[in-house]
Amino acid sequence: MRGAGRFGRVRRGPLRRGTDVAEFWLTPVTAVLIAVGAPAAGVAAAHAVQARAPVARGAHSVRAVLVEDPPARIGVDAAAAAGARVSAAVRWTAPDGSVHHGRVAVPASARAGARTTARLDGSGRLLRGPADPARAAAESIAVGVMATASGALLVLGAARGVRLLLDRRRAAQWERGWERVGPEWGGAPE
Numbered sequence: 001m002r003g004a005g006r007f008g009r010v011r012r013g014p015l016r017r018g019t020d021v022a023e024f025w026l027t028p029v030t031a032v033l034i035a036v037g038a039p040a041a042g043v044a045a046a047h048a049v050q051a052r053a054p055v056a057r058g059a060h061s062v063r064a065v066l067v068e069d070p071p072a073r074i075g076v077d078a079a080a081a082a083g084a085r086v087s088a089a090v091r092w093t094a095p096d097g098s099v100h101h102g103r104v105a106v107p108a109s110a111r112a113g114a115r116t117t118a119r120l121d122g123s124g125r126l127l128r129g130p131a132d133p134a135r136a137a138a139e140s141i142a143v144g145v146m147a148t149a150s151g152a153l154l155v156l157g158a159a160r161g162v163r164l165l166l167d168r169r170r171a172a173q174w175e176r177g178w179e180r181v182g183p184e185w186g187g188a189p190e
Contacts, residue, residue, distance in 0.1 A: 001049035015174070019166045026149040030159040046101075046144030050136065051097050063091035064104065064118040102126040145152050 043100040085105040093099055096116045104118050104126070 015021065017170070019173070020171050023163065023166050026159055026162055030155055033155045034152045038148045041151040042144040042146075042148030045147035049140040049143045061117045061119050062092045062094075066106060066110055066112050066116060067091050067101070068115045070106055070108055075088075080108050080131040082124040090116060090118055094124055100124070 067089045070086045084107070086108050087103045088106045088110065089101060090104050090106075091099060091101050102118065104116065106114075108114050110116065121127055
């Protein structure tokens with residue numbers, strides 16, 4: 001029976017206000033947008049990140065040689081820098097024999113002449129970003145979850161804003177109605 005009272009607010013009648021009807025429909029619309037729209041936004045964001053990942057474009061790895069020592073990390077001791085990665089210049093040879101140069105992330109402890117791996121796309125351009133498909137998938141999942149949560153919060157915030165506007169409009173309607181009827185209810189102050 002509780003639902004019948006809720007649906008009764010949308011029926012025609014002398015006490016029905018447009019703001020009540022709008023608020024009634026605000027709840028299911030918000031629920032649908034959160035249940036369908038927010039996950040759809042998350043999936044779209046995850047697919048966009050996955051499509052931009054170098055692994056999705058047929059990346060391949062080549063052996064490269066560091067041509068310079070990586071820059072020292074200021075304020076980081078040697079023990080902490082052992083696992084850190086920094087950008088350094090490398091050189092590699094393409095299958096056609098041409099020599100190319102670029103910058104890749106290497107361990108901070110690497111020195112000039114050390115061998116590393118550079119990732120290239122199908123046309124031989126150097127790629128940056130996650131090196132393996134698992135990391136690319138993890139990044140796309142993280143972006144998808146954040147987009148879903150952000151979309152849901154945005155919808156909830158918009159619904160709250162609409163509800164505040166409806167309350168403000170109802171208060172203004174109440175004031176106008178009371179200005180009309182109020183003098184008939186009370187006597188003149190003495």
